Amino acid sequence: MSAESTHLKDTQSEPDFRQIAIDRVGVKGLRYPLRIRDKARESQHTIATCALTVDLPHHHKGTHMSRFVEVLNEFGPELHVDNIRTLLTDLVARLNSESAHVDFEFPFFLEKPAPVTGAVGLMDYTVRFAATIERGAVDFVVTVIVPVTTVCPCSKAISARGAHNQRGQVTFAVRFAKPIWIEDLIRLVEDSASCELYSLLKRPDEKAVTEHAYDNPVFVEDLVRNIAERADATADITGYCVEAENFESIHNHNAYARIERRR
């Protein structure tokens, strides 16, 4: 900090007498370019929307907002499950706090071959890292937001031909005992739907995904249960919340289901 600043009043550091501690205070809605580790190519470039907060004891008037951005700048460009603890302890140290929380939401891409022709396209997902440190203990939740196809089992069962289907969106948040690949969480979700999505499909592929989806109808209830079943069978997943929302093709509202489990 420049000498000049020493003459400027530090309002934030003044005492506060309301006896009210603040659970979280910091910056939100900050866009920041990062690299994320991936299985196929070591890492990929992305752009995250970030929130970084700490707790504030009752006797301090304010936090120092610029330090959050400084800590993030110093953290370096690569974000992954292993180094997020460093970011949290840096925040606690620089902000003189007892707890810290960070939230990063970013697009994540996978190269995916079409099921018949093998034509390769890039599928986009949204991923969220939310991590909290409190008295040295880190709680880390990874969330994948995965678009899928769902064919309605009821519509298929009662109709002489066809079945209504639609894009659905699964939000799958997990806690884990050992680091888990984003790719594996996405795969777990995609295997639980009527069909997974692709960015590039030629006609033989379109025939294949249409028939595969029709052969595997799922209600929004089936979708979250299929995912819950697979999550329960994955030893490294220690807790989860799965939500599914179908953008119904026959309604202008959505069908929704949620299962939450702590082990």
Add this chain to the structure above:
Amino acid sequence: MSAESTHLKDTQSEPDFRQIAIDRVGVKGLRYPLRIRDKARESQHTIATCALTVDLPHHHKGTHMSRFVEVLNEFGPELHVDNIRTLLTDLVARLNSESAHVDFEFPFFLEKPAPVTGAVGLMDYTVRFAATIERGAVDFVVTVIVPVTTVCPCSKAISARGAHNQRGQVTFAVRFAKPIWIEDLIRLVEDSASCELYSLLKRPDEKAVTEHAYDNPVFVEDLVRNIAERADATADITGYCVEAENFESIHNHNAYARIERRR
């Protein structure tokens, strides 16, 4: 205005010397409760997001923002095709301008019986009124945003069973010689899709809409052409722009088509 204000400098009314006229200046993003005329019940209550602007001659420094809100307040609660000219001329008069533009976007509801059981539900649409007055001439565009079902003709033709389908959204903007009902524009769009949407469908209805949609597959191209054909055949429609966007159930991106015609 209170006596006090006469002592306050009116910065907006000062001269400007940059010789640059402003095309539109005013307020935007203002939420306002209104009543809209409808065919079935005379009028319905809604909440619009509004923009109201005027032109500003090069020699004025600023417009008077509070007057836009005053004109809207005085306008009264009912908005329809017939009284929007009054609003425009009020704006021109109060803001000493040559042109004015208003934009209202609002939800619009229709009671709709399910196709077999007749169970009644409320379907929601979004409607936009955009009107401009310039040297006394009013240009009025009504836009309806209508969700629909689209079944893919290619997927149906190449697949042994099923066909991918999805919610699509049509944005249909029209100019007209004689006032036209919002309900009739919505009907025109819904008749052009694979099937219309409902908020309430029992099982016999779901069977009916599934089969009806499967029997009437449309590409996004067919959808805009069907609407264009009907619009061309409607004498009172003097120009239009129709856009369709399908939230593809097999992709995470959308299919899009647009036709624009001026007569």
Add this chain to the structure above:
Amino acid sequence: MSAESTHLKDTQSEPDFRQIAIDRVGVKGLRYPLRIRDKARESQHTIATCALTVDLPHHHKGTHMSRFVEVLNEFGPELHVDNIRTLLTDLVARLNSESAHVDFEFPFFLEKPAPVTGAVGLMDYTVRFAATIERGAVDFVVTVIVPVTTVCPCSKAISARGAHNQRGQVTFAVRFAKPIWIEDLIRLVEDSASCELYSLLKRPDEKAVTEHAYDNPVFVEDLVRNIAERADATADITGYCVEAENFESIHNHNAYARIERRR
């Protein structure tokens, strides 16, 4: 329901063998016109975005989505703190469930006179009702989302002239022992900021709000503490979560603070 439906397979009612109960299942993103009770005029018309869900025991394959819409249709147009229990018990009864949850988010308007001239404008807020019934016990949370002005105390203290200020947004969620007016929650929040907002201000009013805000600078930390202090002093409020987010005028990210208390 028509005779025809008796022949149609009821897939949802089939047994499920995965042994996985679902916490919440139902409809989401449904727009619906309602009336909300208000202090000044008995009730006002608004349009809510709704979610209605129930739990699903492990042995049922699916819920009956159309019944949620039917229950809402039968509920009638007026929603308030007193009749939401009826809606919840109707859902539990019609869906054969043990718990139900409803969520309504809607715009809410207040007539507000400008502070000096008394010119009346309509201020818009967003309100949320979230209510859950579980084994007969109702948990009700009312949330008001209130835009405010915040002047930065640090900027004021260190600058020779001026002080950066901005629009902020407070999200204040409360549980209560006795029904509480939406208007009183909004007032509590507005009194805690540098200044409240208005839709209509003439020049004497603009002078007044500028000076009032400058005389009452608050950090985002002060804002949530002021609200927490007032909430703590309100006997009927039994718990709350207050969040404030400032759309900083000197940054492209936001300052954020949160306090949550259960009594």
Add this chain to the structure above:
Amino acid sequence: MSAESTHLKDTQSEPDFRQIAIDRVGVKGLRYPLRIRDKARESQHTIATCALTVDLPHHHKGTHMSRFVEVLNEFGPELHVDNIRTLLTDLVARLNSESAHVDFEFPFFLEKPAPVTGAVGLMDYTVRFAATIERGAVDFVVTVIVPVTTVCPCSKAISARGAHNQRGQVTFAVRFAKPIWIEDLIRLVEDSASCELYSLLKRPDEKAVTEHAYDNPVFVEDLVRNIAERADATADITGYCVEAENFESIHNHNAYARIERRR
């Protein structure tokens, strides 16, 4: 393409008899990682939301949606003003069309030193490339969306102390005779506001930006005029549309102004 596809009906290629040509058809809402040329570091990684469309003659039933994604995949990762013509001509060739249109919107970052301490932060902007080819002629529009600070001149003039200010957003779209750097367009906008924004400011910087903004009040009208004046004085800019929207700190609606010029 696999042998299998030769047996599959090509519905899109069938004739259409409605005699209605389609202005634009293709894909929309596709997220795609790209590199963008920048002045400081040669190029930066970003993620664009893309739309790619072509016209469709009246006698064709449909376009081939998968080819848009293929053309984009083959185009390679770096997008800039010089190679966008290649993308357009590729689309026209592969889709057998007469015109093509592409739209890319993406975050763009600049390293920016704070005005007094020189502390470096990353500022984020949004940039849009929209390009059309029609009968070989390319029309290219670059748009920068730039957040700024605006201090209200009226509030400053009439108030004994302080002045309301807020974050504003400028959308500046230009056509140009010679390629123009994104950085230079952003600079032009930032120089026209009360003050530019930073992601990292220490106390001496905060003092400086507060005072600089207070010393340079601009109405939304001044902001668009300042930009228009600078654009008029830039020989390489052949046309522009500038819009400014202030997220007023004293209202819950925005102030808006627009100037559009073709040379």
